[in-house]
Amino acid sequence: MRDVAALAGVSAKTVSNVLSGYEHVSEKMRARVMDAVSELGYEVNVSARNLRVGSTRVLGLAVPELSQAYFAELADAVIRAAGARGYTVLIEQTLVDRSLEITTVSDMRRHSIDGLIYSPLAVRPGDVDLLDVDFPIVVLGEKVEGSRSDHVAMSNVEAMKVATLHVLSLGRRRVAVIGTQPDGPVGTAASRLHGYVEALAEYGIDADADLIVSAALWHRENGVEAMERLIASAVPFDAVVCFNDALALGAMRALHRHGLRIPDDVVVVGFDDIEDSAYSTPSLTTVSPHRDEIAQNAIDILIERIEGDGARPDPRRVETGYSLVIRESSTGVSVGQRSAL
Amino acid sequence: MRDVAALAGVSAKTVSNVLSGYEHVSEKMRARVMDAVSELGYEVNVSARNLRVGSTRVLGLAVPELSQAYFAELADAVIRAAGARGYTVLIEQTLVDRSLEITTVSDMRRHSIDGLIYSPLAVRPGDVDLLDVDFPIVVLGEKVEGSRSDHVAMSNVEAMKVATLHVLSLGRRRVAVIGTQPDGPVGTAASRLHGYVEALAEYGIDADADLIVSAALWHRENGVEAMERLIASAVPFDAVVCFNDALALGAMRALHRHGLRIPDDVVVVGFDDIEDSAYSTPSLTTVSPHRDEIAQNAIDILIERIEGDGARPDPRRVETGYSLVIRESSTGVSVGQRSAL
DNA sequence: CGGATAATTTACATCGATGTAAATTTCAAG
């Protein structure tokens, strides 16, 4: 910057003013400085600016795994929303060794980040303290009892209830569910199971433990495996609601392999509305969380905290919308707003 | 840091030494400093360190869109490879407005990054200069004529030739191809088309222009649309090779809708081996680029450049491996190494 | 044309961590 200033015959501060778009800079000055800048191919040193200014305009986004379509699509939405506000996003994968989720916020502060959007797989009760840091954080998903951090989430209970009611309205009565944790449902899984149970209750049906199938992770392979188990158990069922689309796609794969027709023999419903679900065969009925709404809210709240006066007001809780997208896997025909054809 | 030093009764430099793991620090000193650190909840200011040290240990990864499974899976691989070397990854999406790819490297240098891995959709001849910067860059995909930057890529020609030969070996002779750009093939598309043509030539077949179908983007919807056009054209065909899996999945969707059976009526082959392809119905035969190998090579070369002596040696060209994964969409049965079941 | 006001530019200190080189302490051997 010194060099540019010297070449333009002005002070370093003037160069800085030009580059940071300071209001009171004359046109000729601006032109002169810009010439010098391009002649020397100068670029500002971001680290120095960050140090001086005290912020980086970089936000962290912590997700379990980018290779899961839901999180990739979420990341895309977050990056766009952040970009529109002039922020960049640094993505952290928390599920690094495919089985253990590391959750220490301080791990993420290694990189100078102004704030963090945290989308955990499952926040267990004890994790609350980890999040209760004096640093701007917005948590996506289940709100945690006693947590003082900001949350953006849809109502998993309600959404899953709507999805299950849809299945029941089609006349199915033996509705299986895939996706609880092997060691008992917590977090998102617990809420979705709750919605499922509530829906059954409206039809006067008691949940049958034999129809509740666990999945270690929510990947396609776990869906295949869970469905194989369900079929092997010989428990009769005529529908299955899955806690995410990957599980549902895996389950469909297994059903297909066993010659079971979808939806004739088994109705399948997913959750997340990832892109694949519109293009699978059959296309998948699923709950579509409004991802852009989630991303937008998270970004807005986070930036508000960052640029705010630093006071720690009451935690904010935003509930985002969702919609049920009905496709072939439940009705045989596709009518949802984002269906494939 | 001053405060920590004061509390521990030592100089700031000693605190710095302790925290950066300097060799000659006595045990009692280390303990004393660490106590002070945790008592004050001190965390180093990364911006200040970056300024002083002159690097950030952050690498950029520029991909068109994270919501495309191939790039999400690639990003995952890159993040892991970088993490193992102590680097973090900042992801940039270049396809911001869904149609226009911005490619200026300097756009990405807004964020203090030590180096960049750039995975362009299509580098056109004129783009060479944009990449010929004095900054560590590794380009993924097609090597560009005259480019002086490092490249990591598989042989698209060869891989597509192998895929097409597979189709021909099944007895199909009217092999369509989906994925050229509407305004003439460039970059990756050109190479893959080349491989297709070469394979046909081995069977003494001339490429038929009517069987070469373009796609504006390589998303599922474009695959659907391309296949609809092909079917509407009434040109007979008994197989289709697609330039990526998303196109193939979209094409399968369209075939299904028209009551055409896969693979009986039409053999379908994709490219990329994204996770969906193993779980689609039918599962998709595809070329599997060795993503981890690509990521590892890119990271190794990039870090070598960054940590090297700054000399600008000859550009490096690494060719990574691939394999043909044969699944139901070509043979009716799945035998590939990463098949679904 | 003087004087006041606004616009523009400048000098200097500062953000916080770390490299350098010098100062101090520690320790083994004589």
Added chain:
DNA sequence: CTTGAAATTTACATCGATGTAAATTATCCG
């Protein structure tokens, strides 16, 4: 109980951009 070498710690300058406040220049009006 020296003495020299090694180990440990310290003082100080520095990375590069920007906020502050003061200095300078331009502009306008009576």
